[in-house]
Amino acid sequence: MSNDKYNLSFPPNFLWGAACSATQTEGASLEHGKGKNIWDYWYEINPEKFFNNIGPKDTSNFYSMYKEDIKRMKEIGFNSFRTSISWSRLIPDGRGEINQEAVNFYNDVFDEFINQDITPIICLFHFDMPLAMQNIGGWENREIVEAFAEYAEQCFSLFGHKIKYWTTFNEPIVPVECGYLYEFHYPCVIDMKRAVQVAYNTAIASAKAIEKYKSLKQDGKAGIILNLTPSYPRDNENPEDLKAANIADLLFNRSFLDPAVNGKYPEELISLIKENDLIPVISDGDENILLNNKVDFLGVNYYQPRRVKAPSKVWDSNKPLMPEAFFDYYQWPERKMNKYRGWEIYEKGIYDIAMNIKNNYGNIPWYVSENGMGVQEEERFINNEDIIEDDYRIEFIKEHLIWLHKGISEGSNCFGYHIWTFMDNWSWLNGYKNRYGFFRVDIENNFKRSIKKSGLWFKKVAESNSLEISAK
Numbered sequence: 216m217s218n219d220k221y222n223l224s225f226p227p228n229f230l231w232g233a234a235c236s237a238t239q240t241e242g243a244s245l246e247h248g249k250g251k252n253i254w255d256y257w258y259e260i261n262p263e264k265f266f267n268n269i270g271p272k273d274t275s276n277f278y279s280m281y282k283e284d285i286k287r288m289k290e291i292g293f294n295s296f297r298t299s300i301s302w303s304r305l306i307p308d309g310r311g312e313i314n315q316e317a318v319n320f321y322n323d324v325f326d327e328f329i330n331q332d333i334t335p336i337i338c339l340f341h342f343d344m345p346l347a348m349q350n351i352g353g354w355e356n357r358e359i360v361e362a363f364a365e366y367a368e369q370c371f372s373l374f375g376h377k378i379k380y381w382t383t384f385n386e387p388i389v390p391v392e393c394g395y396l397y398e399f400h401y402p403c404v405i406d407m408k409r410a411v412q413v414a415y416n417t418a419i420a421s422a423k424a425i426e427k428y429k430s431l432k433q434d435g436k437a438g439i440i441l442n443l444t445p446s447y448p449r450d451n452e453n454p455e456d457l458k459a460a461n462i463a464d465l466l467f468n469r470s471f472l473d474p475a476v477n478g479k480y481p482e483e484l485i486s487l488i489k490e491n492d493l494i495p496v497i498s499d500g501d502e503n504i505l506l507n508n509k510v511d512f513l514g515v516n517y518y519q520p521r522r523v524k525a526p527s528k529v530w531d532s533n534k535p536l537m538p539e540a541f542f543d544y545y546q547w548p549e550r551k552m553n554k555y556r557g558w559e560i561y562e563k564g565i566y567d568i569a570m571n572i573k574n575n576y577g578n579i580p581w582y583v584s585e586n587g588m589g590v591q592e593e594e595r596f597i598n599n600e601d602i603i604e605d606d607y608r609i610e611f612i613k614e615h616l617i618w619l620h621k622g623i624s625e626g627s628n629c630f631g632y633h634i635w636t637f638m639d640n641w642s643w644l645n646g647y648k649n650r651y652g653f654f655r656v657d658i659e660n661n662f663k664r665s666i667k668k669s670g671l672w673f674k675k676v677a678e679s680n681s682l683e684i685s686a687k
């Protein structure tokens with residue numbers, strides 16, 4: 216054992232920052248001309264579904280506190296930040312009239328980022344379908360694809376001179392799985408065929424938004440944010456386990472990764488969909504839309520791996536088909552857990568993603584757009600100076616950065632690392648249960664923000680563009 220320390224340096228201009236989303240932080244969800252989205256509506260009809268009955272109405276109040284918040288970001292060394300535009304704030308009915316108050320708000324927010332020298336990365340859709348669009352079928356309806364492309368074009372025209380990094384979607388697989396398979400998002404449907412249609416239309420919507428961006432010839436880049444959960448088989452030597460892991464990868468990762476980056480679906484996925492009678496409605500010309508509108512860059516949200524094994528029994532054909540027909544979940548005996556949340560922590564996953572992108576996706580420029588650790592009841596860890604001592608979060612980030620650094624040093628084209636998230640925020644059905652922020656948000660006390668130990672630690676990493684490691 217020695218006490219020696221050394222530094223891992225990251226590439227010049229590396230992005231350091233965090234991500235959040237409009238619905239999760241803005242608050243003012245029924246004010247300033249905003250239309251309702253599916254979250255406002257779902258909370259209205261089923262408030263009991265939301266942790267502690269807290270809905271999207273007042274989430275963290277970024278709408279009125281953005282100036283101080285952006286200053287706080289600067290104080291802890293951020294040079295970049297991702298958030299989203301709320302479609303239903305900008306265009307209350309999803310299509311048609313623009314809400315001028317929203318234009319003013321987003322202009323002010325973006326100006327503030329730029330004044331503080333923080334590069335904004337702006338996402339167009341983070342789980343928050345305008346209710347008016349959901350009422351006519353949401354992503355199942357091809358009309359919504361057109362509506363989204365129009366909305367995207369509006370955003371590029373209104374804000375493109377300020378925003379140089381756009382992302383079409385955040386985790387597009389999530390509304391598919393949560394909304395059409397597992398009932399965590401409205402409309403709580405369980406139907407794999409409809410889920411496939413939703414996924415397909417979303418991929419086309421993303422490509423169409425990119426097509427609009429290209430046609431405007433602006434001087435930025437357009438990408439997508441995907442949550443990649445590497446699939447690991449129980450046994451690398453067992454063909455049935457390998458098959459199960461491959462199917463999980465096709466369904467949950469490659470269903471968006473391949474069309475977005477390679478401009479086409481994997482043949483194996485197409486066969487799987489055909490064999491199971493899940494083919495979506497496809498329009499003429501879709502193939503070319505995908506092929507001609509690949510993303511310029513990729514954001515990757517990484518939290519945990521997916522460990523699977525061959526299914527233990529044949530799927531009961533009386534039950535609706537689910538992805539779990541093709542694999543069983545598997546608990547790795549050596550797994551390390553986030554005991555506060557019940558998720559496996561597998562830092563090497565970030566390296567495996569880095570190498571997968573390098574080797575199989577043309578080494579496209581990418582960044583870690585979310586990584587982080589949710590913990591309940593963090594008040595337990597408040598010290599005498601009123602700071603939450605979240606050493607577990609520091610450890611989590613550090614270990615992931617070590618693996619990321621290894622991926623970069625082996626040639627993976629990663630240009631940044633963003634944490635989820637800057638301040639504790641509202642997390643859909645989980646409300647404020649799990650806290651992820653560098654800043655604590657006291658929801659009992661006017662959303663007062665206070666720095667955590669991890670925020671102070673991150674400042675050093677970001678400002679020095681390097682990670683200090685103790686030699687073991």
Ligand code: NOJ
Binds near residue numbers: 239385642643
């Ligand atoms: C993924 C999503 O982008 C975000 O909305 C969510 O709150 C975090 N991960 C944490 O679960």
